[in-house]
Amino acid sequence: MNREFLRWLSRVFRTSKDSAETFQWAKVESLPAHLAAKKLYLVGDDECEWVAAMSCPCGCRSVIQLSLARDRRPSWRVRRHRNGTVSLLPSVWRTVGCRSHFILYQGRIIWCHDMPYFDDPFDSSFN
Numbered sequence: 803m804n805r806e807f808l809r810w811l812s813r814v815f816r817t818s819k820d821s822a823e824t825f826q827w828a829k830v831e832s833l834p835a836h837l838a839a840k841k842l843y844l845v846g847d848d849e850c851e852w853v854a855a856m857s858c859p860c861g862c863r864s865v866i867q868l869s870l871a872r873d874r875r876p877s878w879r880v881r882r883h884r885n886g887t888v889s890l891l892p893s894v895w896r897t898v899g900c901r902s903h904f905i906l907y908q909g910r911i912i913w914c915h916d917m918p919y920f921d922d923p924f925d926s927s928f929n
């Protein structure tokens with residue numbers, strides 16, 4: 803994990819005021835027709851999860867689906883934290899529609915257009 807990035811992240815967390823508005827997560831066997839806002843759906847069975855999905859946090863209501871399959875590129879990693887929040891890494895960058903670029907980190911959306919330094923800060927050390 804990149805040090806500059808961690809410093810930046812802690813600054814963002816200190817200055818943000820909406821800490822109560824965190825993402826929840828839900829494990830589902832199949833994706834519901836309508837996704838609730840601020841909820842990360844993890845689609846899978848007891849053995850594994852293969853897709854994470856959410857309604858785009860920018861409010862455009864697009865459904866974002868992300869592969870969790872490790873043998874696929876790109877793929878994302880989900881971390882559940884002890885405080886009940888969830889992180890999704892690496893960042894999500896939509897190439898169509900609203901083109902949102904964000905990180906879901908400990909239940910919070912961090913918009914990457916505010917990021918002064920971005921050089922794929924996440925690596926396997928996040929485990």
Ligand SMILES: [Zn+2]
Nearest residue numbers: 858860862900
């Ligand atoms: Zn959007």
